[in-house]
Amino acid sequence: MREAVRSPRERYREQVRDEIKAHAWTQVASTGASALSLNAIAKQMGISGPALYRYFRNRDDLITELVLGAYRDLSDTCRAAAAAEHTPAAQLTAVADALRRWALAAPHRYLLIYGTPVPGYAAPPEATAIAASIMSVLLDAFAKAGAPAAHARRPATDLQRHLATHRQWAGDHSASPAGLRRALTFWTRLHGVVSLEVAGHFTGMNFDPALLYAAEVDAVLNGT
Amino acid sequence: MREAVRSPRERYREQVRDEIKAHAWTQVASTGASALSLNAIAKQMGISGPALYRYFRNRDDLITELVLGAYRDLSDTCRAAAAAEHTPAAQLTAVADALRRWALAAPHRYLLIYGTPVPGYAAPPEATAIAASIMSVLLDAFAKAGAPAAHARRPATDLQRHLATHRQWAGDHSASPAGLRRALTFWTRLHGVVSLEVAGHFTGMNFDPALLYAAEVDAVLNGT
Structure with a gap:
């Protein structure tokens, strides 16, 4: 075109x-x-x-512009971080670091898409499509990484058995149920730390959230 | 009195x-x-x-009443859940289940305290004190539980070494650095799942968030 x-x-x-x-x-x-x-x-x-x-x-049209702009920027940020590395572990660590920097640089932008929904506002399907494209970056890396050594002999959990037959959200991705689980928990664990951090819940607790964040990345990557 | x-x-x-x-x-x-x-x-x-x-x-006075009411109710809910069980694992599972039910019953109440901060509003120190009392329920249980078998021979992580000397947020609690870490990650992982769930991010993904949540509880309790 x-x-x-x-x-x-x-x-x-x-x-x-x-x-x-x-x-x-x-x-x-x-x-x-x-x-x-x-x-x-x-x-x-x-x-x-x-x-x-x-x-x-109207207001919703304007919010949609902001939401889509934020999602596109985050998607570009995550893709660029992954593309700059060569091993799955390095890619996922880079994506995690880029996500946290992106959130801390503009908390209101992170919270507009991942915080309290705006009452009465519904994001358009395009937002869901961009969110899925961010997830596909994680799925690619986890599929390539395979299971960490610490997980090798673990039996499948209830969640993994469930994901084996509930994987439409991953499109036609070839990731194993364990990979699907790790991509999901990578997302929810990083969001757990970074959303509480940007909302100020760690303020005054006097520990370094960067170390908690790094430990969570490590936990998903290496089962620590 | x-x-x-x-x-x-x-x-x-x-x-x-x-x-x-x-x-x-x-x-x-x-x-x-x-x-x-x-x-x-x-x-x-x-x-x-x-x-x-x-x-x-003024508006802030009214928001403070809502915030403190929500925190007190959540604290009572978590304490009651823990008090009804006898083993640390059962207590933590009960607290996690109670937290998710509490959030799903009134998402706007959960998100008022754990979602996007209200611009220009700062919660009073009493809110921090109640949050710390909820954390102490987790710390008590994790201190009593000790390390899961799967963790027995794991070396201390950077985060645990850091928490050994950055533990003021836990008051004078006797939990080990590993216990401090598990209490923190219990909080951030459950928040990660439940905040995305109540904000509607799993809608249309067609998997059962209850199983993801249960898997996260199990991961902290048993290192799975």
Whole structure:
């Protein structure tokens, strides 16, 4: 598909949309996504409410732009981290590190997609598709890695038996049930640490969350 | 301390405060905590804004009541679950099950304390104290349980060495560094699963989150 030459008018429209999104991110951070106000943004930009609605039809449209932007950025970040390494263990460690850096750099962005849902807002199917593409990075690496030595003689758990027949979420991926389980727990364990960290729950506990995070990565990779 | 006899006026005041809190919970669920509006609640109750402000000085006061109420209820729930069992493993499994049921029963209540922080709002030290008391239930059980057989010959991890000298968050608890680590990961792993579940991230993935949750409990208890 050739890139269409965009008219000055189209470029201007894109510029205004970007400016609206920048204001929206500031609002998400300072007042929360559920209090997002298109009228407040219009006021800040010195345009009328109806003028702004020519760029985004409503609040949900604007939130969708932010959500998809965040998901795409996270997906690119994870893919780039994995592509820079050559062994599955190095790839997964790099993805984990990139995910935590990404979350800490802008907690409100991480929390917009993984924190409290915005009441009344439902993300579009495209968001689910990007989330699945992030999961496929993990599935590829775990399939390539095989089971860690510490797991070699472990019997299949109830979860693994269940995943053997409930694997539609992984598409047609060839990962074993143990691989599916490890990809899922990699996601939930890293989210467990990083979401509590960005929400401030470790503040004042006086331990280094980076070490807890690294231990969780190691636990999934090596069964420690 | 004897219970003071409360005057009709005091009882009425308590009743109105409870009614305000009930409206506030409905708002948290339907519009989000960051969009909580005392004026909207006054309107729903048919009283004036200034009249409502005689019960709660401001939005943050009201959020604090909700946050502390949620924390106290969760703490009572976890303590009751642990008290009903006799072995550490049974106690921890019961606490985990009670936590998930508590979260699923009212996701907005779980997410008010463990989800996206309300911008501009800071929970009072009392919330931290209740959170620490929940952690002490876990620490007691893990200290009593000792290391699972699968962990017996594992060398201490970087995290455990770190926790040996960064344990102020556990008060003067006698748990070993391995016990501290297991209590922390018990918390973060269960939160990892249950927070993604209540936020709807597993919807459409077509696997049973209860089995993933049970596998995570088992992983911390038995090193599986």
